[in-house]
Structures are given as structure tokens and as C-alpha cells.
Amino acid sequence: MAEVPLGTRLKVIGGARYERDQLEVDAASTLGTPVSTSKLWNDWLPSLAATVKLTDAQQLRLSASRTLARPEYRELSPIISRDVIGGENVQGDENLERTNVTNLDLRWEMYPSAGEALSLAVFAKHFTNPIERVFGAGSGGTSYVFFTNAKAADDYGVELELRKGLGLLGTFFEPLALFANATVMTSTIELAPNTAAAATNLSRRMVGQAPYVLNTGLTYATRGGGTSATLLFNRVGERIAAAGASPLPDVVDLSRNVLDFSLRSLMLDRTTLRFDLKNLLDSPYQTRQGTVVREYYRAGRVVQLGIQLAH
Numbered sequence: 001m002a003e004v005p006l007g008t009r010l011k012v013i014g015g016a017r018y019e020r021d022q023l024e025v026d027a028a029s030t031l032g033t034p035v036s037t038s039k040l041w042n043d044w045l046p047s048l049a050a051t052v053k054l055t056d057a058q059q060l061r062l063s064a065s066r067t068l069a070r071p072e073y074r075e076l077s078p079i080i081s082r083d084v085i086g087g088e089n090v091q092g093d094e095n096l097e098r099t100n101v102t103n104l105d106l107r108w109e110m111y112p113s114a115g116e117a118l119s120l121a122v123f124a125k126h127f128t129n130p131i132e133r134v135f136g137a138g139s140g141g142t143s144y145v146f147f148t149n150a151k152a153a154d155d156y157g158v159e160l161e162l163r164k165g166l167g168l169l170g171t172f173f174e175p176l177a178l179f180a181n182a183t184v185m186t187s188t189i190e191l192a193p194n195t196a197a198a199a200t201n202l203s204r205r206m207v208g209q210a211p212y213v214l215n216t217g218l219t220y221a222t223r224g225g226g227t228s229a230t231l232l233f234n235r236v237g238e239r240i241a242a243a244g245a246s247p248l249p250d251v252v253d254l255s256r257n258v259l260d261f262s263l264r265s266l267m268l269d270r271t272t273l274r275f276d277l278k279n280l281l282d283s284p285y286q287t288r289q290g291t292v293v294r295e296y297y298r299a300g301r302v303v304q305l306g307i308q309l310a311h
Helices: none
Strands: 002-006 010-028 034-053 058-069 080-082 089-091 099-110 117-128 131-137 143-149 152-165 176-190 212-221 227-236 239-244 251-253 257-266 272-278 285-289 292-297 302-308
Touching: none
Parallel strands: 089 143, 131 239
Antiparallel strands: 002 010, 010 034, 034 058, 058 099, 080 089, 099 117, 117 152, 131 143, 152 176, 176 212, 212 227, 227 257, 239 251, 251 285, 257 272, 272 302, 285 292
16 A cells, blocks of 8 residues: 655555455255355455545545455355244355455545534445345245345445534533434346346345435533433335345335434543433334235333443
């Protein structure tokens, strides 16, 4: 990696990483039959970024890089196992290839004052051999989940990030700050010929790709930093959990709202009191396949109280 300043306002950072991955997976079926899978991948992963300082408080970043995603051990083992949640039979595939990803990102950033930030980014990703989780029908009315490589996929999106103190509303609001991160994205996938022949939905987004993600919240901090609190809201758009193999429709995880609260307070003996409320809304987890509800459950609310001792 090298960092090269070009004048007072432009800085370029570039480099490359070489990765050699040799993988041996030994597994056994429920009948005790041993199965081995061997993989060897060699990859050059270059990256290049340029930062332009527009003003003392603003800058523009342009970056390009290549990354990858390797299949998990379970996805590579050609045996059938059982999912703990959902109870589905899952079969791996020793022929899976790793996914190569080309990334392009353009980001404008502004820092109006200490602790405050505003940024707007557009991004694009191209996937080669993305790994897809597929829900298929077996013999005798049974079903199972398997993994396959699609041919390619593209993902485009816009991200907005904001952190702003609320002191402009008056002295009472000075300890408060608002933060938000919102991403809107779309993706399209090109299936491999052998997968397309058995696919129910030929025009869809990638498995696991949500159309939007929203994180927003409010923080409180005393002037000395002895006490702080955070209220956090999260929502993720519905995602395809597994693509449907013909004639089955896609399996979809529905959206849910999550609200968490945390409080930290420094005591006189330098110990810290920790209080957390998690999953306050207790929105249900729902998975649907067409008109059928495959899973529906609630995780329950969590209350945690603890003390962190000073070192």
C-alpha cells in the first residue's frame, strides 16, 4: 500500500493484497460415510482511493476495490444436515466457487463541527459467481435447501448518513444528538443456465439483499461524559431468504421494527452502571413462501443490568 499526496488538496491511496486460500473440509453423513472437499484459490485484490479536500469542512472520496466472499464449510460439504431453526434439510455442494466482487464508491462528506457529520454516497457492486441459497422440492413431497453459484449480479445504492447536535434548539437540548443512517439499494441477478432452467423467478434481486436499511436514534451525554444514553431504531426491508426452485415461490423474511435503549453511568468509585432494554417492540419474526407462513415467532424483550468494574 502507498499513500501519495498530490498537492495540498488531493491524496491518493493505492495497493493490492494477495490471498492464497487452501481449504480441506472433512465431514460425515448421518450414515457415517466420510466426505472430503478440497479447494485452492489464489487472488489479487487491488484497491485505489482518492480524497479531494473541497474546503476545511468538506471532502470528496472516490474508491474502487476488489473483494471476495468464500463459501462456508457447511455450504461446501455435499451431505445433508438439519437447520436448527426451521428444521429444513440443508445440502452443500463441493463444486461451489468463491464470489469475486468489484466495488465502486463515491462519497461526499461534511463535518460542520466537532461530533457532527453529514455524508452522501452512491455505490455500485458487481458480483461474479454469487452464492445463492435455494429452496427446492425433493421426492415424496419433501423439501430441502441447497446452494449454487449464480452467473453474476449487480447492486446499486445510495446511502445518507447524519449526525447532528440539537443545541441549536436551546440550552435544554444541548446534551442531545440525532443520528441516522439510511440506505436504499436495488440488485439484479443473472442466473447460470443450469439454475435458470429450474428457477421459479427469473427476474429478482439477490438472496439476502434488502431494498432498504434504516438506522436512526437519539443520544444523550452529560457535559463531563459521566452519563450517556442511546435510543436506537432499526428496520430492514424484506429479504429473500432462499430463492424458490420450480415450482416453489421464493422464501421471504418480512420486515420488522427493532427498538433498543442503553444507559451508561459512571459511579463515584469509577465503576460503570450499565442498563439495557433490547427489542422493546418485540416485533415478530415472519418468513413467508407465497401465501404460506413458514415461520412466525417472537424473541421477547430483554432487560440487562450490570456493573463494569474500573481497572
